[in-house]
Amino acid sequence: MFLLPLILGIGIGFGLAYAMVGFLAVKSNDIGNSKGDFQDFADNTVHIKVAENNVSGGNFYDL
């Protein structure tokens, strides 16, 4: 019971390091990495009718 925790520990440790350095690299080197969002283009908010957990799709109500 030594090898398995070691392999998993290395997996988690280097996985986290890889993701963290990647995140920092994006923050540091990648500028303006965003697009226009819904509010930039939509004239009005989405009018939504909702029916939750109802596969037949009936019983809609306004959100």
Place this chain on the structure above:
Amino acid sequence: MICKCPNCGKALIYSIENKSLTCPSCNSKFSPSGTIEEELYSQFESMECDIYKCTTCGAELTINDVEAATFCGYCGQPTIVFNRVSSWEKPEKIIPFSVTRDEAERAIRKYLRKSIFTKKKLRNFKTERICGIYVPFWLYDMDYRSQQTIKGTEGHGKDARTYYYFRECECSFSNLTVDASKRLDNRSSQRLEPYDFSDAKDFNIGYLSGFYADRYDVTSEYGKYDATYNARELYNEEVIKTIPAHSVSITADSPTYKINSVTYALLPVWFLSFLDDKKKCYTIMVNGQTGKVIGALPYVKARIIIPTLVLGSLLSMTSFKFVETLLTGDDISKTFEVLIALIAAIVAIFKFGIKYWDKIRTSIYLTTASDINKYAEERQEE
């Protein structure tokens, strides 16, 4: 095309600071709508321009003769030749440049100074060339409606339950931008968004004076596919926000849309190019209205590998101790569950990492001029 000064006959330049056409010779100022050229062209649907063609990337741009076209505004290569006088379809709208050349360069330098993973020499780049281009865009106004079935999970672990949610929604989009130039990658042009269309003016040739301008080579008919795709993405993102669950996916979608109008517009973009030690060209863009900077610089590999190794080793030691305590127990079924959960966690962490690295690699690819050159090569081979 050129707007000439009625007083001295010299070519006028559009001044961003004064928002007027200014004569560099006698310092006279004119409104862009009051020029002789505007009166001449206002009655026509098209206008005649001198076309400069880049033999490297195939771009066809127009520029007034205030400054000679010595390099291509898109790919930065000095392979531009005067081609012909051509008739251009007149755009309906234009957003004039609000950000000056100096402001654009300052904004880029400010951002690049923070790039800690980049060579210092590259961060303090020497500007090779900077030019303002009016890039052609199609603006779509459309109504969008859809009925969707969305699958999502509420709760975690043993309490996790899958639910199906129904949404029937409608909305109207206005000025949905799609770039109408093949030279500019859609992924780059989307990052220039958003533009504020309350500042859009009726097109007037006076605004082009002193800047490059490109004309559309993607038709509005073709661009509508990109427009509906973008509308669908924006719409889905907004609808998904209303789902009170995680691991959400759309399982059924029946969208309908109606395009109400299409407008041909020119939007302002600054292109700044510089070279690295190996003479590789980088082009950073700046939204000419809002000053938003778009681009990415390559990282020094050692500055990535060393922190990853150091951080990875430290985190591995901590994780090893943590995993060891989790896996010590007599209950084999519980240990097996923990093992599966840990493997799933590792896969999820690596997926996160890959997402970030993909993002920056794509941005660097878009920033280097080589993609434009590749595109040109493909075009030449056709």
